[in-house]
Amino acid sequence: MIRKTISIFLDKKQRKEKITMLTCYDYVTAKLISSQGIDVLLVGDSLGNVKLGYENTLSVTVDDMIYHTKSVNRGNDGALIVTDMPFMSYEICVEDSVRNAAKIVKEGGAQVVKIEGGVEIADRIKAISDAKIPVVGHLGLTPQSINKLGGFKVQGRTKKSYDKLIADAEKLEEAGVFAIVLEAIPEQLAKEITERLNIPTIGIGAGRYCDGQVLVVDDLLGMFTDFTPKFVKRYANLGETIKTAVKNYITEVKEGKFPQEKNIYR
Numbered sequence: 001m002i003r004k005t006i007s008i009f010l011d012k013k014q015r016k017e018k019i020t021m022l023t024c025y026d027y028v029t030a031k032l033i034s035s036q037g038i039d040v041l042l043v044g045d046s047l048g049n050v051k052l053g054y055e056n057t058l059s060v061t062v063d064d065m066i067y068h069t070k071s072v073n074r075g076n077d078g079a080l081i082v083t084d085m086p087f088m089s090y091e092i093c094v095e096d097s098v099r100n101a102a103k104i105v106k107e108g109g110a111q112v113v114k115i116e117g118g119v120e121i122a123d124r125i126k127a128i129s130d131a132k133i134p135v136v137g138h139l140g141l142t143p144q145s146i147n148k149l150g151g152f153k154v155q156g157r158t159k160k161s162y163d164k165l166i167a168d169a170e171k172l173e174e175a176g177v178f179a180i181v182l183e184a185i186p187e188q189l190a191k192e193i194t195e196r197l198n199i200p201t202i203g204i205g206a207g208r209y210c211d212g213q214v215l216v217v218d219d220l221l222g223m224f225t226d227f228t229p230k231f232v233k234r235y236a237n238l239g240e241t242i243k244t245a246v247k248n249y250i251t252e253v254k255e256g257k258f259p260q261e262k263n264i265y266r
């Protein structure tokens with residue numbers, strides 16, 4: 001199996017072809033999604049919400065990220081694997097950030113790491129990049145800053161925050177990121193950032209002009225329904241399909257209709 005490489009980011013931007021990215025946290029889903037030709041599987045720390053049932057992503061550890069990246073890696077057929085660096089795995093110092101990024105690549109098998117934040121983490125992005133690990137940035141609504149942002153709110157709506165996000169994006173490009181995820185910002189701001197940068201932008205709640213799009217796979221499939229942001233489009237309702245299947249199973253077991261002749265050994 002030949003995996004896509006970071007060259008798809010620039011190639012696709014230059015060819016004006018949209019980059020497709022979905023989050024993914026396990027073997028079975030990786031197999032299903034990568035068989036359809038998705039460009040990038042993002043092992044997002046959103047696994048804290050959708051797989052571990054936490055209220056936010058702050059409790060997710062480097063070991064959680066490695067465990068899920070390994071699982072995705074085994075099911076992946078050809079997509080580029082990007083793994084999130086979780087909260088406090090890069091904030092403390094440059095050395096820590098390089099050590100944790102290396103752990104995620106060496107033990108988990110990720111090809112690229114993703115880090116949330118702007119100008120203030122540029123030194124860490126450069127250090128990780130210098131250690132031969134490609135980095136994707138993440139700006140706008142950065143869920144690891146939830147306590148500082150005061151909730152899951154659209155970012156970049158004031159002049160000050162609009163200008164800061166443009167400055168952040170330019171700084172991240174200079175520091176060496178290969179792409180930037182833009183989350184929950186006005187479409188016009190995402191358009192301006194996308195036009196200013198040579199590297200691609202991947203939007204989630206950032207409108208139509210980004211170079212690519214990403215969604216949380218459990219949102220797209222209708223599996224995670226605790227909360228649904230406005231930017232989500234649900235392409236299936238697997239949650240309901242699962243409930244119906246389990247209900248039917250329980251009924252059939254109770255009524256002695258399962259197992260059937262074809263399910264038993266002679």
Ligand code: KIV
Pocket residue numbers: 023043044045046047084138181183204214216
């Ligand atoms: O963790 C995640 O799923 C993400 C996406 C929302 C981009 O960072």
